[in-house]
Amino acid sequence: xxxxxxxxxxxxxxxxxxxLTQTFTAGYFGLEILIxxxxxxxxxxxxxxxxxxxxxxxxxxxxxxxVGAYAFVTLNVLVGLDPWLSTLAAVAVTAGIAWVIGAICxxxxxIYFIMATLAFGQMGYSYIFESPLxxxxxxxxxxxxxxxxxxxxxxxxxxxxxxxxxxxxxxxxLFAAAILKSGLGRSLIGVMHNEKRMKALGQNTWRVxxxxxxxxxxxxxxxxxxxxxxxxxxxxGMLAWTVSGEALVVVILGGLGTLVGPLIxxxxxxxxxxQVSEVTSHWHLVVGVVLIAxxxxxxxxxxxxxxxxxxxxxxxxxxxSTRTETPEEILTDA
Amino acid sequence: xxxxxxxxxxxxxxxxxxxxxxxxxRGERRVILGPNGAGKTTLFNQLVGELTPxxxxxxxxxxxxxxxxxxxxxxxxxSRSYQKNTLFDGLTVEExxxxxxxxxxxxxxxxxxxxxxxxxxxxxxxEVAEQVNLMPYLHATVSEISYxxxxxxxxGVALATxxxxxxxxEPTSGVGPEMSKGFHDLLNNLPRDxxxxxxxxxxxxAFDVADTITVLNYGEVVFDGLxxxxxxxxxxxxxxxxxxENA
Ligand SMILES: Nc1ncnc2c1ncn2[C@@H]1O[C@H](COP(=O)(O)OP(=O)(O)O)[C@@H](O)[C@H]1O
Ligand SMILES: [Mg+2]
Numbered sequence: 001x002x003x004x005x006x007x008x009x010x011x012x013x014x015x016x017x018x019x020l021t022q023t024f025t026a027g028y029f030g031l032e033i034l035i036x037x038x039x040x041x042x043x044x045x046x047x048x049x050x051x052x053x054x055x056x057x058x059x060x061x062x063x064x065x066x067v068g069a070y071a072f073v074t075l076n077v078l079v080g081l082d083p084w085l086s087t088l089a090a091v092a093v094t095a096g097i098a099w100v101i102g103a104i105c106x107x108x109x110x111i112y113f114i115m116a117t118l119a120f121g122q123m124g125y126s127y128i129f130e131s132p133l134x135x136x137x138x139x140x141x142x143x144x145x146x147x148x149x150x151x152x153x154x155x156x157x158x159x160x161x162x163x164x165x166x167x168x169x170x171x172x173x174l175f176a177a178a179i180l181k182s183g184l185g186r187s188l189i190g191v192m193h194n195e196k197r198m199k200a201l202g203q204n205t206w207r208v209x210x211x212x213x214x215x216x217x218x219x220x221x222x223x224x225x226x227x228x229x230x231x232x233x234x235x236x237g238m239l240a241w242t243v244s245g246e247a248l249v250v251v252i253l254g255g256l257g258t259l260v261g262p263l264i265x266x267x268x269x270x271x272x273x274x275q276v277s278e279v280t281s282h283w284h285l286v287v288g289v290v291l292i293a294x295x296x297x298x299x300x301x302x303x304x305x306x307x308x309x310x311x312x313x314x315x316x317x318x319x320x321s322t323r324t325e326t327p328e329e330i331l332t333d334a
Numbered sequence: 335x336x337x338x339x340x341x342x343x344x345x346x347x348x349x350x351x352x353x354x355x356x357x358x359x360r361g362e363r364r365v366i367l368g369p370n371g372a373g374k375t376t377l378f379n380q381l382v383g384e385l386t387p388x389x390x391x392x393x394x395x396x397x398x399x400x401x402x403x404x405x406x407x408x409x410x411x412x413s414r415s416y417q418k419n420t421l422f423d424g425l426t427v428e429e430x431x432x433x434x435x436x437x438x439x440x441x442x443x444x445x446x447x448x449x450x451x452x453x454x455x456x457x458x459x460x461e462v463a464e465q466v467n468l469m470p471y472l473h474a475t476v477s478e479i480s481y482x483x484x485x486x487x488x489x490g491v492a493l494a495t496x497x498x499x500x501x502x503x504e505p506t507s508g509v510g511p512e513m514s515k516g517f518h519d520l521l522n523n524l525p526r527d528x529x530x531x532x533x534x535x536x537x538x539x540a541f542d543v544a545d546t547i548t549v550l551n552y553g554e555v556v557f558d559g560l561x562x563x564x565x566x567x568x569x570x571x572x573x574x575x576x577x578x579e580n581a
Contacts (some may be wrong), residue, residue, distance in 0.1 A: 001450075040374050074345075118427060180447060182445050183442045183443055183444040183447060186433060186448070186449055190422055190425075194423070197421070197491070198433075198437070199404045199418045200384075200405075200413070201413070201433070201437045201491070201495050202495060203442075204405050205405070211443075215445075263420070
């Protein structure tokens with residue numbers, strides 16, 4: 001079951017601290033990188049929710065984020081709807097589409113699930129790419145960021161926008177953690193461990209998976225709206241399957257099924273990408289090598305490795321010190 | 335409480351269930367005996383809906399449930415344990431029981447509250463843990479407990495949905511005779527109004543708990559009656575000493 005261990009709290013505090021430090025010390029380029037990390041962080045939380053806790057490895061989450069972005073821009077720029085209403089509607093549309101995809105794919109497993117989600121993602125990509133209404137290949141511009149001047153915030157300022165994205169990411173994290181600690185989230189974890197038994201106990205497992213996929217769509221939709229406001233331009237490339245693939249790489253790199261891990265993965269991935277691409281254009285190669293190293297290490301990503309190390313350290317400290325304490329009480333986290 | 339009428343099932347040329355009709359009254363404890371490959375597990379799979387019979391019907395508390403899904407039947411009070419442990423491996427004993435209990439109470443699908451901490455759920459977990467002797471292991475994960483304790487949990491999880499009818503597929507398979515005996519004592523202490531259908535490999539152990547006995551051989555009911563009658567039955571002896579021993 002999902003738990004917040006002291007190590008996870010510590011990692012979260014460190015991550016927030018690092019983000020704040022970066023916000024107040026970095027220049028324009030540094031802030032752009034930070035914002036990229038924060039938005040990717042939302043997408044990978046959405047993906048970890050379904051893949052890491054429900055075994056639903058999705059290759060359509062990038063496309064879902066794209067749907068959120070396109071729905072927002074369509075309503076806000078083309079229709080001229082209020083930006084907040086547009087956001088609400090865009091997130092609802094993304095969640096609805098995600099729920100339907102989840103409901104349809106929920107009966108398939110493993111590689112078939114991955115292929116089915118990939119097919120849905122590609123359908124979205126092709127549709128947007130070929131549709132003149134959504135600007136087709138040219139994409140859409142004319143996007144404005146939220147107007148928060150009434151509370152004294154100018155989101156066109158990178159620093160303020162970064163802080164805003166950080167606040168949203170924290171909210172999204174709390175939302176994901178709340179889902180996992182709810183009855184529905186417990187059921188999801190049960191389904192991942194043993195779907196057959198969950199059915200035999202009376203749970204409608206199909207519904208559990210579809211519902212969580214839909215909730216994950218809410219997060220992907222929010223990421224999409226912010227991505228559109230970040231770059232102020234959207235193109236069909238947002239829905240390309242490589243975006244989903246990259247998100248999956250980040251989740252695995254950081255630590256599948258830990259929530260905190262994928263955030264670390266996002267920071268690591270984006271920073272690595274920018275650092276390496278300054279030296280060579282073959283940054284994919286370097287990321288590939290790192291990913292292989294992480295996978296071969298058999299640890300559950302970067303954070304999984306840290307957790308295993310920490311666990312071993314606690315273990316040693318316990319056996320070294322007095323035997324009056326019961327190790328079970330400290331080590332029950334699974 | 336639970337009834338089957340003329341159930342029939344074949345896997346290709348293998349006829350595994352032949353015209354099986356069974357009837358369990360409320361509170362009845364029926365043991366199914368039969369050699370390996372007699373079709374006992376396959377019968378269970380059809381009762382709970384994991385397999386669809388070729389023909390015939392299953393009735394639960396007077397209602398025809400043949401067309402209902404596994405989950406629907408479970409929600410109507412049918413629960414089973416498996417011959418091969420089917421647990422939530424990464425979770426603790428308490429979480430295994432809690433998950434089952436919260437599906438029963440309806441808390442397992444809710445979004446804004448944690449099912450495991452609900453008083454109704456905790457109460458069931460506590461009660462079941464006492465019923466199947468799991469109290470000392472509540473905080474251990476499945477991988478940390480021994481095989482015998484896992485067998486207890488296997489039945490505990492099935493019990494935690496507070497079923498009307500409990501089906502147990504060889505609950506003592508793989509555990510020693512000592513522990514099997516203890517297990518049967520534990521079954522005997524379950525509420526008297528719980529209807530139980532138990533697959534048991536060992537005939538002597540079966541007599542510990544059975545009100546009634548059904549013997550399956552080659553997918554067919556070859557005996558249906560009281561334990562005393564079964565004990566004297568020459569047919570049963572033949573199956574035991576014949577195919578059974580050689581199986
Ligand atoms: N899914 C299946 N496909 C084909 N044959 C099966 C299947 N399940 C069981 N059988 C066959 O049906 C027969 C009865 O099996 P089973 O019900 O497991 O017996 P028992 O539980 O009495 O030992 C066996 O011959 C077994 O090989
Ligand atoms: Mg069997």
